[in-house]
Amino acid sequence: DAKTTQPTSMDCAEGRAANLPCNHSTISGNEYVYWYRQIHSQGPQYIIHGLKNNETNEMASLIITEDRKSSTLILPHATLRDTAVYYCIVRVANAGGTSYGKLTFGQGTILTVHP
């Protein structure tokens, strides 16, 4: 799986949009971009994923650049409950062999939302 690079930490004011960047310059055409978050000592929570197109759901939007070498997770109106570690993960599209069921987590971005 391609390696991802994220800032160690970010701050955001409550009510503002939180824009979390992720660099995945070695991504292949068949690799998905996934975002998860983890609130302290809880299981990671799935947020969103995409392959080439931008995606939006009730939690967030995922913007993937045209060359797919980077992406941005957008939380449109951050709340205090969005304070968590956010993980950007690149996952191979063609399941098989060493890719079955495997998510490779990095260190993630610690997002702190303050009042």
Add this chain to the structure above:
Amino acid sequence: KAGVTQTPRYLIKTRGQQVTLSCSPISGHRSVSWYQQTPGQGLQFLFEYFSETQRNKGNFPGRFSGRQFSNSRSEMNVSTLELGDSALYLCASSLSSAPYNEQFFGPGTRLTVL
């Protein structure tokens, strides 16, 4: 729909003992993956099961094993516990192993080895 459940939530064992952790996936999900999370190593993939077959395994010693039952419920076992096995053990379920199917995580089992 109920989420992924894991039992027990907390466990304390001593070195040399063995432990079995249980995971019940979301109804209809057939793939179950296990992860270990420690402060030093972060989240690391242990193994994945689909239709009662282990199809992928991470870089962990043979003391770590698992199985999946016909109802997709899964267990993982750690034998001869070491202090370094103290961790949060997480399981995640997915409809299939296909990478476009998202994984949903349970709350984890916190294992402390004394």
